[in-house]
Amino acid sequence: MTVKQAVGKVHLWLGLASGLVVFIVSLTGAIFVFQDEIRDLTEPWRKVEAQATAQLLPSRLQEAALVKHPEVKKATTWVTYFGPERSATVFFTDPAGTPTQVYLxxxxxxxxxxxxxxYHFFSIVQAIHMTLLLPEAVAKWVVGGSVIIFVVMLVTGLVLWWPKRKQERKQRLTIKWGARWRRVNYDLHNVLGFYAASIAAVLALTGLFMVFPGLLDSAVLVANGGREYPQEKDVAKVDTLQAVTAANQPVPDLVYRTVRRRSPQAEMVLIGPTGMGKAPAYCWAYQRTLHYYHRDDYAFHPVSGEVLQARFHTSKSNGGKLSDMNYDLHTGQILGLGGKIVAFLASLISASLPVTGTVLWWGRKQKSKKARKHPKPLVTR
Known part of the structure; x- marks a missing residue:
């Protein structure tokens, strides 16, 4: 058995083992890419008319959002400002466990x-994409393991695709649409797989970084040239033994005012729960609405509102910036609409590869059976 034949065997059996999961994850990923654009068209409450007056403070929004939910504590809600022409949201989980988003x-x-x-469509799509609706502990290895196999498949697929002679390259780069369907299927698998391989690898790796944080840490270390930045790993802590003076205003309001002053260019501001005095209150300020790359990170004392930690995008290491851009890379939106289109097409092609690969394997299997059943007669002279 030659090396290429061995690679072919690995490619085949790994593909059959992971194909269904890769198909589902890739297809749901393709659907999710344009979720913001689709929701903006179908959910009019996501937009408002910009006004010259200042936007209301978080405590006012919390109060209005929880009128019908008196059982929910303000300190457990997430408040997000999405910019001057978008509604703000208050997110919470009620005592029954229902995740609720209120647009104001x-x-x-x-x-x-x-x-x-x-029961929101894109929430279900996202859950299928990330966990296949399996328990998280199981999904981590089922989905994560299949995506790792997919990355190996991309490498072995390139090895199998690579032509021995230069004159064969043009043939490997085009689809013969006028040929028989088996040949078209073969070209769809090989040619489209080649064109999408690099983008599919980026999508797969950035997805793995979300599933296995240790892999992201390794990528961050590589991006930093092997240099460590301990300050970027520091976690803000609340000294519960130290007596502090309570803020003279609701902590979310103090957080909002502080962040607006220190990150004036931020379009989107996300304020986390203020907790019960034991954990910091976190806030993230994003330069662009619905983009998660360029961000400043804050941590506040949940009682006094004192700034415990402030980490600005401009002061982050290359690895820190890479970590921040991971979601935008995964969805393609790091490059705007064009990037999303590329990510969408790469995801669709990735979903098609297990299908065309299985058809290819099945056709060869049937052909092999026919050959064994009807062997060629021996010709004697």
Whole structure:
């Protein structure tokens, strides 16, 4: 058995083992890529008319959002400002475990819509994409393991695709649409797989970084040239033994005012729960709405509102910036609409590879059976 034949065997059996998971994950990923654009068209409550007045403080939005939910504590909610022409949201999970998102006009506090995210289409698509609706501990290895296999498949596929002679390259780069369907299927698998391989690898690796944080840490170390930045790993802590003076205003309001002052260019501001005094209150300020790469990170004392930690994008290492851009790389939105289109096409092609590969394997299997059943007669002279 030659090396290429051995690689072919590995490619075949790994593909059959992971094909179904790769198909589902890739297809749901393709659907999810344009979720913001689709939701902006189908959910009018996501947009508001910009006004010259300042947007309301978080405590006012929390109060308005929880009128129908008195059992939910303000300190457990997430408040997000998405910019001057978008509604603000208050997210919480009620005592029954229902994840709820309330959309409000940030200038008036009027509730525009309340959404149960458990049954939202894109929430379900995202859950399937990330876990296949399996328990998280199981999904980590089923989905993560299959994506690792997919990366290996991309490498072995390139080895199998690589032509021995230069004159064969043109043939390997085009699809013969006028040929028989088996040949077209073969070309779809090989040619499209080649064109999508590099983008598919980026999508797969960035997805693995979310599943296995240790892999992301390794990528960050490589991006930093092997240099460590301990300050970027420091976790803000609350000294519960130290007596502090309570803030003279709601902590979320103090957090919001501080972040608006220190990160004035931020379009999107996400304020986390203030907790019960034991954990810091976190806030993230993003330069662009619905983009998660360029961000400043804050941690506040949940009682006094004192700034415990402030980490600005401009001061982060290359590895830190790489970590921040991981989601935008995974969805393609790091390059705007064009990047999303590329990610969408690469995801569709990735979903097609297990299908065309299985058809290719099945056809060869049937051909082999026929050959064994009807052997060629011996010709004698």
């Amino acid at each position: 006009n940030p200038y008036t506090g009027r509730v525009l819509h309340e959404q149960n995210l458990r």
